[in-house]
Amino acid sequence: MLTQADTPRALVLYGQEVASRLLIGTAQYPSPDVLARAVKASGAAIVTVSLRRESARQKSGQSFWQLIRDLGIKVLPNTAGCRTVKEAVATAEMARELFDTPWVKLEVIANDDTLQPDLFGLVEAAGELVKSGFQVFPYTTEDLGAAERLLAAGCEVLMPWGAPIGTGRGLSNRYALKTMRNYFPGVPLIVDAGIGAPSHAAAAMEMGFDAVLLNTAIAKAGEPVRMAEAFAGAIAAGRMGYEAGLMEPRDMAAPSTPVAGTPFFDIGGTS
Amino acid sequence: MRILLNGEPTQTAARTLEELVAALGYGEMRIATALNGSFVPVRARPETRIAEDDKVEIVAPRQGG
Numbered sequence: 043m044l045t046q047a048d049t050p051r052a053l054v055l056y057g058q059e060v061a062s063r064l065l066i067g068t069a070q071y072p073s074p075d076v077l078a079r080a081v082k083a084s085g086a087a088i089v090t091v092s093l094r095r096e097s098a099r100q101k102s103g104q105s106f107w108q109l110i111r112d113l114g115i116k117v118l119p120n121t122a123g124c125r126t127v128k129e130a131v132a133t134a135e136m137a138r139e140l141f142d143t144p145w146v147k148l149e150v151i152a153n154d155d156t157l158q159p160d161l162f163g164l165v166e167a168a169g170e171l172v173k174s175g176f177q178v179f180p181y182t183t184e185d186l187g188a189a190e191r192l193l194a195a196g197c198e199v200l201m202p203w204g205a206p207i208g209t210g211r212g213l214s215n216r217y218a219l220k221t222m223r224n225y226f227p228g229v230p231l232i233v234d235a236g237i238g239a240p241s242h243a244a245a246a247m248e249m250g251f252d253a254v255l256l257n258t259a260i261a262k263a264g265e266p267v268r269m270a271e272a273f274a275g276a277i278a279a280g281r282m283g284y285e286a287g288l289m290e291p292r293d294m295a296a297p298s299t300p301v302a303g304t305p306f307f308d309i310g311g312t313s
Numbered sequence: 314m315r316i317l318l319n320g321e322p323t324q325t326a327a328r329t330l331e332e333l334v335a336a337l338g339y340g341e342m343r344i345a346t347a348l349n350g351s352f353v354p355v356r357a358r359p360e361t362r363i364a365e366d367d368k369v370e371i372v373a374p375r376q377g378g
Contacts, residue, residue: 067378077376092377093345095319095370098338103373107343110374120377128350135352136345136372207378235378257378 051285053252055199055230056145056177058116061087063247064277065118065232066270067257074109076266081113084270088116090147090255093137118179120147125160130167134176146171147201147234149181157207157235161188165195172196181234184218186225193229200226201234201255204246208258210238213245223250240269240276247280248288317368331358333369344373 053060065088071077081089091110096103110117119137124130127150134146150167152160159182168178178197182188189200202222205211213219214236223231233246234255243254254277263269301307316323318337327333330346330353346353347370353361363369 067376069376069378071376090377092375093372094375096342096344096373096375097319097371098340098342100373101342103344103375104342106376107374122377132347132350132352135354136347136370139352139354140343140345140372140374 053230055179060116060253061085062274062277063253063281064243064274065090065234065253065255066260066273067255068106068110069257070261071266074105077261078109078113080260080266080270081115083267083274084260085274086115088118089113090120090257091117091141092120092122093133093140116145117141117143118145118147119143120181121149123151124149125151125163127163127167127170130163131170134167134171135174138176144175144177145179146176147179147181159183159203161185164188165191168192168197169195179232184215184222186222189222189226193226199230199232201232203235204233204242205236205238207235209236210259211236212238212242213249216245216249219246219251220249240272243273244276244280244283247277248283250284253277314363314365316363316366319369319371325363327363329359330361330363330369333363334358334371337371339371342373344371346371 053063062085064084064086066084066086067090068077119141121130121133124133130148130150137146138144148168150160150163152158164180164182168180171178172195179199179201180192180197181201184202192200205214230252232253232255233251237243237254237256238259246254260266260269260273316325325333327336330348348361349368
């Protein structure tokens with residue numbers, strides 16, 4: 043049975059209390075204005091950002107940076123697109139200077155079609171980055187061995203995928219995710235990627251995950267701002283359900299209305 | 314001399330990364346730099362020399378997931 047001690051109300055990531063259990067990405071929105079309104083509607087306290095090549099004439103990164111600053115929100119820079127340890131480490135270092143934060147969402151991608159994490163490269167890059175002072179949020183799978191290596195390398199948060207990035211398929215391996223949650227009860231676990239619907243996010247929270255990170259499901263929704271609000275509601279409901287203690291499913295029916303005192307009970311029903 | 318700037322062949326007379334960034338007109342823009350795949354912090358740009366065929370990356374904040 044869950045107790046309040048098992049389910050602290052606050053989310054703490056690398057010593058910092060975070061006000062929302064929903065983290066959202068900033069890419070693919072129809073406009074900067076919709077992005078800003080969606081972030082506010084989501085209640086997110088952390089957004090993911092990235093970095094890309096920029097020419098001196100282009101300046102699009104500068105206006106994006108201004109927008110993020112105006113939102114007054116914490117940023118979690120990613121290393122999206124990196125395929126090697128060296129690329130990921132250099133990208134993280136550039137991001138640390140650019141965004142002025144030791145936080146990094148570490149992605150080392152193994153395959154362009156699945157965007158599956160390269161777990162070997164991920165562990166190696168995480169180790170290097172932790173040694174140089176980073177606080178690493180590794181984008182990983184449900185693999186328990188890799189998770190233990192990441193923790194041993196100094197990661198204090200793990201971000202297992204729900205499904206491959208951008209697929210919106212939800213929690214494709216619930217058994218493995220549940221096992222991971224149970225195996226690391228004290229480690230903040232954030233389901234990152236593959237979330238397509240508010241119900242997926244609610245399910246992750248009901249399973250006891252600490253937070254959910256998503257991008258496409260909000261950014262590409264018919265109405266991103268409404269969808270951001272829908273996800274905020276789903277996350278709150280799922281977390282509250284987890285804290286309240288879910289019933290155990292059972293195979294056989296059991297009457298919810300009291301049986302004692304049922305009229306006609308002793309005459310074998312009506313016929 | 315010829316360098317690869319963000320993947321594009323580029324002619325420059327700059328001797329250091331600091332001079333290159335200035336010559337390209339980045340001014341006060343919020344950027345980060347790498348030379349031949351390794352990060353170069355702002356404070357190291359003045360003494361980071363550039364040579365023929367060097368690969369220079371200049372990046373800025375961007376939307377991400």
